[in-house]
Structure formats: structure tokens, C-alpha cells
Amino acid sequence: LDKVWAALAGLGKKLAKIATDDPRRVVHSFKVGLALTLVSMLYYVRPIFNNWGLSTLWAVLITVAVIMDYTVGGTLIKGLNRATATLVAGLIAVGAHKVANLGGSKGEPIIILAIFVFLLATAATFTRFIPAVKAWYDYSVTIFILTFSMVAVSSYRVEELIRLAYQRSFTIFVGVATCLFTTMFVCPVWAGEDLHNLAAENLDKLAEFLEGLESECFGENAPGEDLESKPFLQVYKSVLDCKATEDSLANFAKWEPGHGNFYFRYPWGQYQNIGAVARQCASSMQTLASYIITLIKAQRPETNLELCSKVRTACGEMSLHSAKALRALSAAIQARTVPSPAMTHMTAAIRAAKGLKAELSQDEDLAKVMHVAGIASLLSEV
């Protein structure tokens, strides 16, 4: 029994950590509960739903359970996908019915419809192997296949089908409206805002790396022994991994209406550019980090101590100024102003770099070029 309690305590701790890491997750959970409850209550309150029966309520519930997403943009896109896929599949299915009825006798239409279902399901499944479709429209394809085979197989007449289509679009509309209402008006989570913060955070992380480099490797005290375990050498990794998150957030953000300081059609693509520059910068940091680790492991006897300390000081200065420039850039993104102090730090860093013609400098120079490119892209945005 003690083991069970320990496991439960561990689980509880894990859940608490997830909740405190981002309290909006808890809010999101409550929002899903709220949306479902709203729909359920609608069933009891409004006479429309009682007339249409239970299957209508189920259709609305399915829509809500499947569409609700963490961000406003995500919910919007999923809702649009569901509506479009249902509409297109329904139209094609009605067309298929008309073609099949041209056959005439009773057995023939069934065979023709079966062939239609077979061919369309095959084609739709195959499109899933296209990477872009898999990434953005996987759900739409499922809905398309489902709606098409349902409508094609059910032996309704065409007039009934139109009534059914009307009913289905109404249920989808109610479901999507409920979802949008709860995601947009109850503590909304905007994909655009998340994207904005992610860009600033990433630059901060890169700055942290350079600061760590300055204090640990080029600082007063000699380079530590187990440099590999230092946390600052790991921060750039999360920057490298966030491309997928960034792309989906940018995609969601494009569909969101204006909110807060962001207007509709805000240049979200610029954040993707900043992210790309940050990743390039992080990957040259990766090279730099592995180079430094190898160098320290090798413990080469220093032949020229004076030159060596000079190089070290210059490198330290360079990393310090670059880090300051990155911090300033990050602050500028947060405040959405033109980053003027960043330019000062940048010129200081470049001056330090120019004063140095040693081996190591070229690695740093690479990183530098990236920063300048970053500033340029940022300036073009603000």
C-alpha cells in the first residue's frame, strides 16, 4: 500500500509541476469542460435540440471535443478544416449519388457507389503521405473520407441528403461557435503572443550561452575541469529544437483576429525569420561548444602565455558584448521598439573582434555575422 501512495505522490508532484510551469494549462482544461457543459446544457434548455434529437447533440459534442485547441488560432484552423472537409466531401458524395442513379436498376448504383468509395478512400489516404498534407491536413483527410463514405453509402434520395447537409452544417456551426466563444473570451491564449515571447526567449537563451562562455572560459578563473556538465552549454539545444513549435504557432497566428498590441495580418513571418537566424546562431554555438570541450580535454601545453591571455581577454570581451547585444535585442522585441542600445553593444563587440587575429576568432566572427543579420531583419520589421 505504501508503494501505491508513493506512486500517487509522485504523480501528484508531476501534475503540480505541469500546472505551475504554465498555469494557462489548467485554465485550458477548465475551458474544455466549460464548452462541453455549455453544449450539454443547450440540449436541455433549447427546444430546437429536442426536436432534432440526440444525434444532433452528439454531432455537436464530437465537434467540440475534437476541435478545442490550446490556442485561439489552432481552434479556428481546426474548425475551418472540419467545416471545409465536410462540405467538400458532402458535395462530391451528392455528385456520386447522381452519377450512380443514372445506372437505373436497383443493384447497379450500389456497385458504382462501392467503386467510388474504394477509389476516393484510396486516393485520399495516399495524399496523406505528402509531408505537407500529413502535417497540416491529416485531420481534414479523415473527416473527408468519413463524410464521403457515410453519405455515399446511406441510401437517401438527393432531396433528403440536402436536408441532412443543412443539419450537419448547423451542428458544426454551433460546435465551432461554442469553441471559439470559450477560447476567445475566457482567458484567451493567443498563438501570436506565444510566438512573440518565444522569439524573445530564444535570444535570451543565446545570450545566456555567451555570458556563460565569458565567465567560465575566458574569465579570471581558469577554465573549469568538467565543462561539459555546465548548464549554459545545453541552452542552445532547446533553441535548435523549437522549429516545429514555431512553424505551427506562426501558422495559427496568421488566422487570429487582432488582439492586444497585435493587429490582424501582423507580419508573423518576421518572427520565423528571427527564429531561423537564432537557430543558425545556435548551431554555430554548437560547433564552438564542441570545439572548446575538445580543446580543454586535449590540455595542450601553452607555448606562448602572453599571447594566450591576450586572446582570452579579447574573446571574453567579444562574448560579453555580443551577449549584451542579444539581451538588448530581446528586450526590444518584448517592448516592440527599435533596438538602439543593441547597436552600441554590437559595435563594441565588433571592435573587440577586429583587434584580434587569433585562431579562435573566426568561430566567433561567424556568430557575429549572424547577430548582425539578426539586427537587420529585426530593424526591417519594427
Next chain:
Amino acid sequence: LDKVWAALAGLGKKLAKIATDDPRRVVHSFKVGLALTLVSMLYYVRPIFNNWGLSTLWAVLITVAVIMDYTVGGTLIKGLNRATATLVAGLIAVGAHKVANLGGSKGEPIIILAIFVFLLATAATFTRFIPAVKAWYDYSVTIFILTFSMVAVSSYRVEELIRLAYQRSFTIFVGVATCLFTTMFVCPVWAGEDLHNLAAENLDKLAEFLEGLESECFGENAPGEDLESKPFLQVYKSVLDCKATEDSLANFAKWEPGHGNFYFRYPWGQYQNIGAVARQCASSMQTLASYIITLIKAQRPETNLELCSKVRTACGEMSLHSAKALRALSAAIQARTVPSPAMTHMTAAIRAAKGLKAELSQDEDLAKVMHVAGIASLLSEV
């Protein structure tokens, strides 16, 4: 109009490439079409379905459209998830109904049920933020929320609910059985086999890197100028990225019945171990690659030409032998035998490494240790 044709031609070429890269994809698409057509035909042929009406057919269609997966193991797991989630949610919902009915009067149960729906949907949504649940049980959570709210909201009496539950389990059973029939008996794609081939392929890729290293960097001809663009320096990247694929394949493979040369409960975990070793190896190759690129860019004037050529020859030998050892290991995995020639190559490589005490050697030594670990883990498996 010309533009449209050009776009269509481009799309056709893309689709043809996807199909020729892995012809099993086309087969899979036809299998999905086949399964859906089978279910639809069942509706016309068997009188059971006509008695149960259209909603039963729809439930079966939904099951088939959602569950069909590329591999046998994937279909099995999704089917089990759907069945389990429906069952658990149904049971809890029946319990909730009984509790609500204790309330007595007509209005109260509705409010109690609404509270139940709200709380359970909130809790279930929150579990989605646990990474493990998100990765493996996301679909189950959706089904759970759906089934629970449907059953809880519908104002059936408990006896009717049990009849409904019976009907639902039957439709899920028919759907899963159809899916399993088509995935298992029509050109099956086994996750286990894919996992097996992936492990061998990855070792081959690592060998390719080492061979490229041998011929391009340490070979007769001097190191090329634009080393960075050489394809062999990129192959290890795909090895680094395949962890997610490997994990999901191993997870699917565990559920597959015995097939071909693989029995049930084959030690699939060993493949994950080999994969982990291969990734470790690939990441030390990454370090090595970035080191070499930096080194060649620096173009340091060689002070001791004789020593330098010696080092180069030794490194070349080491990479050659390591590459041979990896090729032998990969062949051994393919044939599922004890890798005897690999040991010979390995000792040759280690001998070459021992004969060398230069700077570069330690990088290579690291890679070596990985290979030996790889052999050890493989021997323990066969």
C-alpha cells in the same frame, strides 16, 4: 492554363516519387479503400445491419477510418485504445447516472450530470499535458471525453444504456476486426520488420560517414576545398533524428503477433539499445565533422609534414576498419547471425588506433568505444 499544367505535372512527379520511394504506401492506400468498401458492402449484404439501422453502419465506418494505420502493430494499438477508452468511459458514465438518480427529482440529475461532465472533461484534458499521455494516449483521451459526455447527457434509463453499450462494443469489434483482417492478411507491413531494417540501415549510414571520411580527408588526394557540401557529412543527421520513429515502431512491434522470422515477445528493446548506441556514435561523429570543417577552414601551416602524413594514414586506416566493422554488424543484423567478421575488423581498427598518439586520435577513440559497446549489445541479443 500552362501554369496549371506545370503545377499538375509537378504534383504528379512528387506523388510518383512518394510512391516509388516506398511502394507499400500505395498498397496501404488500397487497403484502406478495401476495408471501407468491405464495411459498406456488409451493410447491403447482411440483414443484421439493416435491422440496426444507419447509425450502426456509421459507427463501424468511423472506427475503420480512424483506426487504420500503416503498420499492423499501430492498427492493433489504436483499436485497443478505442475499445478500452469507450468501455471505461461508458462504465463511469453509467455510474454517474446512478449517482445522479439518487438525487430524486427531475431537475437535479441534470445539474449533477453537468457537474460530472465539467469535472471529468477538465481532468481528462489536463492529463493531456503529461508528455507520455500526449505521445501515446491522446486519441484515447478524446474518445473517453466523447463517450462519457454522450452517455452522461443522453437521458436514457440504465437498462437502455446497457443495450446501447452492447451495440457499441459490437460495432467497434466489427470495425477493428475488418481493419486487422486487411492489415494482417493483405500485404502486411510489420512494425517489427521496419524496426529491424532501420537498425541495420542506421549502422550502414554511420559506415558511409566513416568511409567518406577515409576517402575524402585522409586519402591519397589532399582534403577537398568545400568539404562542407559533401553528402557524407550529412548522413549522420538522419540517424540523430530517428529516435521518435524508432520508439513508436518498437512500441507497435511489442503488440504484434509472431510473423516471419520474428516470434512474439521478440526482444524489440534491444533494437532501441542499438539505436541509442548508434545515435551516441552519430553525435560524436557530428563533433568530429564540425572539428574537421573548422580545421580545414583554418588552413594552419603544417609544421611537421612527416608526422602529419603519418597521422593521416593512421586515421585513414582507423576509419576504414571501423567502417568495415559497422558494415559487418549491419549485415549480421540483416542475417540475424553472430557477427564474427566484425570482431576481426574491430581489432584491426583498435590496433591502428593504438599505434597513434596524436591530437586527432582521441576524437576517433571516442567513436571507437561506442562501436565496441555496439558490438557488445548486439552479441547479448543474438
